[in-house]
Amino acid sequence: MGLILQYFGDFTEPQLQQFAALDELYTDWNSKINVISRKDIDSLYLNHVLHSLTIAAFVEFKPGMEIIDIGTGGGFPGIPLAIFFPEVQFHLVDSINKKLKVVAGVAEAIGLKNVTTQHTRVEEIKNRKFDFAVSRAVAPLRSLLQWSNPLVRKGHDLEHANGLICLKGGDLAAEISETKARPHVVSIYDIFPEEYFQEKFLLHVTR
Numbered sequence: 294m295g296l297i298l299q300y301f302g303d304f305t306e307p308q309l310q311q312f313a314a315l316d317e318l319y320t321d322w323n324s325k326i327n328v329i330s331r332k333d334i335d336s337l338y339l340n341h342v343l344h345s346l347t348i349a350a351f352v353e354f355k356p357g358m359e360i361i362d363i364g365t366g367g368g369f370p371g372i373p374l375a376i377f378f379p380e381v382q383f384h385l386v387d388s389i390n391k392k393l394k395v396v397a398g399v400a401e402a403i404g405l406k407n408v409t410t411q412h413t414r415v416e417e418i419k420n421r422k423f424d425f426a427v428s429r430a431v432a433p434l435r436s437l438l439q440w441s442n443p444l445v446r447k448g449h450d451l452e453h454a455n456g457l458i459c460l461k462g463g464d465l466a467a468e469i470s471e472t473k474a475r476p477h478v479v480s481i482y483d484i485f486p487e488e489y490f491q492e493k494f495l496l497h498v499t500r
């Protein structure tokens with residue numbers, strides 16, 4: 294993990310300890326509640342932590358921002374991003390409550406104060422606004438846009454371009470053509486040279 298983190302620059306000691314604790318915590322929780330496939334748990338840092346952090350390589354969330362993670366499952370990308378950006382608030386949402394039990398357990402064990410969880414279908418959330426929505430491996434772009442648009446504040450200028458940032462695989466061209474969106478698409482392999490991840494693309498749709 295040390296080598297992976299070096300890519301992103303300097304971390305505080307508490308952040309390094311939080312990242313280091315994830316392996317044992319997820320292995321432990323996963324033996325009780327399955328949130329990560331058995332094959333993937335052995336490569337947690339690569340397949341889940343590093344993959345989630347590709348978002349941090351692409352966008353710098355500013356202190357005080359509020360981010361919603363749609364369909365967080367076991368906490369990805371929300372938990373690694375919350376460690377990375379300790380002054381940003383992360384709201385992690387999933388429609389399966391037992392997964393959120395793992396998320397809350399992990400967040401509490403490593404003392405993450407900037408994470409809240411909510412058990413709901415995201416389309417049920419009303420009267421809340423966020424600066425960005427993030428999501429990995431959850432739904433077609435069409436649905437992600439439908440769900441995130443009412444929840445995300447409009448950006449004021451390019452630097453503060455809010456919107457949806459999602460990690461996706463599959464037939465991207467077909468998914469994009471179903472929408473009116475013109476997302477900024479980045480291949481993960483422009484950021485990291487090795488071909489490891491299923492969700493190979495990072496999409497940013499500006500609001």
Ligand SMILES: C[S@@+](CC[C@H](N)C(=O)[O-])C[C@H]1O[C@@H](n2cnc3c(N)ncnc32)[C@H](O)[C@@H]1O
Binds near residue numbers: 386387415430
């Ligand atoms: C394939 S899992 C991905 C989990 C996590 N984002 C990750 O990358 O490891 C998809 C998750 O999205 C959740 N989900 C799907 N539709 C949802 C909705 N409408 N509202 C909230 N959660 C949803 C599912 O319960 C599931 O946990």
